[in-house]
Amino acid sequence: MFDPEDLAAIREAKAEWETESHDPAVDSAGQRHAEFTTDTEGQSVDPLYTPADVADLEYDADLGFPGEEPFTRGVYATMYRGRLWTMRQYAGMGTARETNERFRYLIDEGSSGLSMAFDLPTQMGYDSDASMARGEVGRSGVAIDTLADFERVFEGIPLEEVSTSMTINAPAAVLLAMYVAVGDRQGVPRAELRGTIQNDVMKEYIARNLYIYPPEPSMRLVTDVFDFCADETPKFNTISVSGYHIREAGSTAAQEVAFTLANGIAYVEAAIDAGLDVDAFAPRISFFFNAHNDVLEETAKFRAARRLWARIMEDRFDAADPDAKRLKFHAQTGGSTLTAQQVENNVVRVAYQALAAVLGGAQSLHTNGKDEALALPTERSVRTALRTQQILAHESGVADTIDPLAGSYYVESLTDGIEERAREIIEEVDRRGGMLPAVESGWVQRRIREVAFERQREIEEGERIIVGVNAYETDEEPAIDLQEVDPDLERDQRERLAAVKADRDADAVDDALADVRAAARGDRNLLPPIVTAVKRYATVQEVCDVLREEFGEYRPESGSTAM
Template identity: 55%
Template sequence: MQQHVSRSAEEWRATTLRKAQEKAAERRDRFETSSHIPVQPLYTAEDVQALDLHERIGFPGEFPYTRGVQPTMYRSRLWTMRQYAGFGTAEESNKRYHYLLSQGTTGLSVAFDLPTQIGYDADHALSEGEVGKVGVSISSLEDMETLLAGLPLERISTSMTINATASILLALYIAVAKKQGSDLRKISGTIQNDVLKEYIARGTYIYPPQHSMRIITDIFQYCAENIPRWNTISISGYHIREAGSTAAQEIAFTLSNAISYVQAALDAGLNVDKFAGQLSFFFNCHNNFFEEIAKFRAARQMWAHIMRERFHAQDPRSLMLRFHTQTAGSTLTAQQPDNNVVRTAYQAMAAVLGGTQSLHTNSKDEALSLPTEDSARLALRTQQILGYETGVADVVDPLAGSYFVESLTAQLEEQAWAYIQKIDELGGSVRAIELGYMQSEIEQAAYTYQLALEQEEAIVVGVNRFTQQHEPPAELLRVDPAIGRGQAAKLVTLRQRRDNEQVQQHLQALEAAARGSENLMPLIIEAVEAYATLGEISDTLRHIFGEQHEFRSFDA
């Protein structure tokens, strides 16, 4: 019997597909991504015929870097396997870092507690009950020396998730490296240092935007001259996505913030090719597998064009969007937490297929507490299995040319460019934040998703479908509440032991510099080396810069 073969997608839809749909209706009326891009049942060459694929995707290691920033990608070296860790005291966290390194992690990622993030010492009244809870407590050089004890700073890469106080934590890291005898030109790592997204999505800011931008550009300049291998900022879409944004918004708002940082550095007199190669990015990897892969490819391509055409960068490194990825914390569920292992594995694979340079896999218990040692090891093993057993790292950008992926990449890019244009019209990221525009867009996206959950248009296994009435209790990590008292007592002893007159001289010099235009980094380093505390330095800058409060809601 002669078998029918459709000659076009249109014919296939009209015949073969229509007959199948008449027999069994599709699961839902509308299929779409998180960015509300409709998903068709089939993609063919017709869906990409309007795209110049050779021009759009090129080759790995070449402009526009859609296929990756390195020609060989993981064939030469796997991505850096980081595990975000830090809790309680510096002593406890140091033990966890040594454990993770012994288990095969290739880079450290430091989590700080809330007081450290917003510039309060452990003995401040507002720190009570929060010391060591969501990360490690760091108030002084003494704490940082303990945190990094025995770690080979010239041989490992350290990422520090810190923003408003990034200059101080970097200064502490530099001070420890110097005391260890490390060559500062050889130490490598990243500070997040992305305060704009704090105003948008997370809230751990201290100073008004213009003063925060001044500190950030001071860091750019100092590191370009003294620590050339340090990534001075990790421009973060992660928290924007955690707050409820779509994938397209994550791209757009992250790149808009990056544009503002680059422009601020140029306005401060820096040469774009002197600092742009030290910029890095930090993205989320969510559940919609193909959309996430397309998101990373679109972001790389867009950034290359922004840097070349908007900022006229010449150095190829200035055009490369290098990024760290963390799997999506907001997708982890307290219900049936073992399911989180599966979610994380799929998200990690999407990040690798999307070409990440560094990856953190969340632990299964993080919807309930900080991860236990066992769950942190399992999260690391997830990456190791992905890298060494699955074969996905053996081919560079293996999904390039996929009709679906290329079409989705182009549509995400189109949505993201539209957002960037709107932000430019409002006066750039800082002004859009002050007006509440990005906050409002994220809130609307989060509300839309919550409605979809409640109406079961979006399914979360174990939460709104396939639930269990009785679940066994999970073994959780508990942070001893006595840690706060211990940290406060250590600060009392430190202040008695140090040269307080010298500390005051350094803080006064910092205050004078903050009133002027001198680079603040050398003065902050000198202050921490004299054992001035994080809170004392932050308060000195608060006195000059003031504090930022909530922004108003956007009125379209």
């Protein structure tokens, strides 16, 4: 992209500037740090960047144009000039009724997509009346036991008009089946259902530990979802490969990209092994990334991830359809960056993180409420979080041109650096036999844990400033309203579940569960019998228990997981 003689002249001029201007100024006035580094990578940050720092950049091969390979500058030709990102606000409020009310509120306030949080028992495949569920029903999201709960969540919300993202993994097939069943009840053609099912169990083994089954049958469930949706719900994203939780566990930006894409590789390989055509299923793979505090590093991270995934899909899997190479992603602002101290500061953090996601070309975005370090967000804090996105979209100007930071010598250098380090990590994963062996051995978890430990040490020793936590502290904290969980919620949910069980056709449920068992023992796709079972009001746990009995439960080797 640059003339060699021009680059030589720039290098010579920069050296002269350093000697005659920069270094004397540092000697005279000093500088804030002895060394400047990016927020999570620890990549050294030079005082000035020039074309010489991106001398190897080739425009067509490395940047290109929006909507064209390698998609560095965006996956669509018009990006936000044609359509803004989907503004999602994560919501799951204890009961189905409360969640329905919050969804309706968000739609009225201008949210363009729904994002559904489930409580811990639902995420683990337990019903609200299970002994394992005591004390957790409706605490971290909505409690879903049967299709009756799902019907209540979406009462008055036409599914043909909304896009719904569901953060559910080990029991993803069951919750997707319920969504399809609600659509059927509403008379919505399955081909018109839009949304995303997270369905990413690999990251559960790495960072969250909300798994149920061993890896092999878990991967079968994932690929059965791929196959079912390709035929039945072609507008529904069949997986959201999640780097968000990897980053929340403490990873660097490059590790987030590398381990997320390595998980993506594992899913693509499993689908191909199951006989699926890469160009048929890969376009419905989506990704989920974290948006952290270092605005320019995060922007570069998203650009690097897009470029690297396009190259992986072409080089490894011979994907021919450009749609199979587009990395489409949802971003959420960093939950781990929220502080309980001076919660108002979180509004500022979220705004900058959202800016990074938009500058990086996100397809959808969730902005955290300021109070989420303490409780589920209140309506007021959710509205402020949504308004943050709307102000970015309509007042800031950052959505008016595509990839506005492209060509910045610093941002392009960061993009190259993150891609290079992520590629090196993926190559190490390959040497270890792939992502599954790397996770089962604990290597991935140890790499993340080492970074998290070092970051915490830096905070405790004051090397890393967290405003309001270890610097600029105040003695008094203003009183804030927090979302409260109804103490009778768990009892009421159990009573509703008991009523559904008493009213349903028990023989029909037994027959449907027997068909799920037969499919699990054979090689039939599990989704059709699961859809039938949930339509007969089989519970989440009843379906998951059948699969537990057939597939077993995952028990990691001692020391293999760290989170």
